[in-house]
């Protein structure tokens with residue numbers, strides 16, 4: 001058990017997001033720019049104590065049940081950093097029943113490490129009991145909204161935490177009856193959960209499906225945004241880019257973050273880098289880019 005977990009009560013942090021505040025969750029401290037914590041660089045990152053993000057984010061599925069070496073790494077990380085989580089397997093949009101034992105395992109992990117922020121994807125990854133090993137988009141329909149809203153409430157009840165759901169990237173047309181922004185907004189507002197706004201996913205979808213990323217952002221429920229992701233992507237042809245998390249963030253995506261921050265309260269921003277991971281110096285440069293943008297909009301006093 002990490003020291004931080006032994007010392008602190010579970011809800012002992014103050015969050016600036018109005019969405020989480022309403023639900024009684026707060027961050028205490030200065031949690032502004034974070035880094036996805038990956039096993040590829042975990043040991044070097046902890047040994048060098050560099051870079052120094054304000055928080056780290058990890059996928060609980062990649063750490064639950066780990067013993068030995070990886071448990072020690074996780075405990076060292078938890079002693080040093082506030083941990084946020086970003087799950088991969090909830091499959092909130094699946095036609096299959098929710099996997100309640102899995103959600104209970106997530107809760108235990110969150111409790112053990114005193115983690116308040118749990119985010120997931122507005123997608124599905126399981127169908128007919130088969131794991132599809134991908135985050136697939138949900139058809140933008142009223143039926144899907146009615147299906148998902150009570151599932152979100154169930155998850156929040158079990159976790160005893162707000163669920164924070166991310167807009168995902170998608171590449172094939174989904175059977176849309178309503179616009180994507182209306183679909184996202186209906187789910188977030190009717191369920192009472194919060195939103196993780198991934199600005200790179202907006203950029204990728206806007207490029208691939210031919211809409212304006214800035215206009216799309218303004219149509220989202222921005223008062224419900226509790227967390228932001230930013231990442232790199234790969235352009236594979238003149239009319240297709242793929243959300244790989246394997247490249248540096250490009251200037252237009254930084255610009256989209258800058259634009260987004262004009263319209264929301266200060267919330268944490270996370271740099272996702274899952275593949276083709278560069279030297280830690282380069283990750284630090286990207287964190288600094290995000291900090292510079294963040295600092296244009298928010299002072300430290302506003303955040304704490």
Ligand SMILES: [Fe+2]
Pocket residue numbers: 166198229230272
């Ligand atoms: Fe993301």
